[in-house]
Amino acid sequence: MTNVVIFGAPGSGKGTQSELIIKKYGLDHISTGDVLRAEIKNKTELGKIAEGYISDGKLVPDELIIDMLASVLDSKKDSKGVIFDGFPRTIPQGQALDKMLKERGTEVQVVLSLEVDDAELVDRLLKRGQISGRADDNLETIKSRLEVYHGQTSPLKQYYVEQGKLAAIKGTGTIEEIFERITKAIK
Ligand code: AP5
């Protein structure tokens, strides 16, 4: 299995680049944000809990996310590989992913870290907010998402540097230019 983590702040282009990676490499996409938004739409128990965290720009508690991820992963047993988008987001999630993949005889091969400065992130998300209908694309929630990213999520970069798996990718420029950098890093 080829397992890729696409990593980066809110609005860094994880979803956009995942689509291109899936097309080129035939991987399955697991976006925890997309899974949670579907849970909210379907009014499941998990969706009801997640809703408040998402609209506040806070992380859904690790135990809930890790359990959810494990069951999604089990549904992809015959997959060629997975691109993890928006997971892991904390050190405990990173450790849980390593353990889950190890139990399945595989591991993370590469972590693509999309690097974009905060001013551009805010700009992109506000622009998307005009059409996305996402509860978290407003200035107040965007600020909270960025704070959470810098405080709780970015320390994972060091975690993957230590494993020799982090590939920092300049996340600005055209979508095609960024994808070109990603394909080089995957090779
Ligand atoms: P999630 O859905 O993962 O959102 P996010 O990380 O905040 O990131 P986005 O999806 O907003 O951005 P993206 O990086 O995918 O960028 P995109 O390609 O869309 O998570 C949402 C929430 O769910 C979290 O806040 C949390 O509450 C919860 N959650 C999810 N996972 C969790 C976890 N593991 N643990 C706990 N809680 C969790 O691009 C953004 C915009 O920019 C688009 O409009 C796009 O068109 C545009 N764009 C893309 N590339 C470019 C470019 N090169 N130039 C200009 N514009 C561009």
Ligand code: MG
């Ligand atoms: Mg996304």
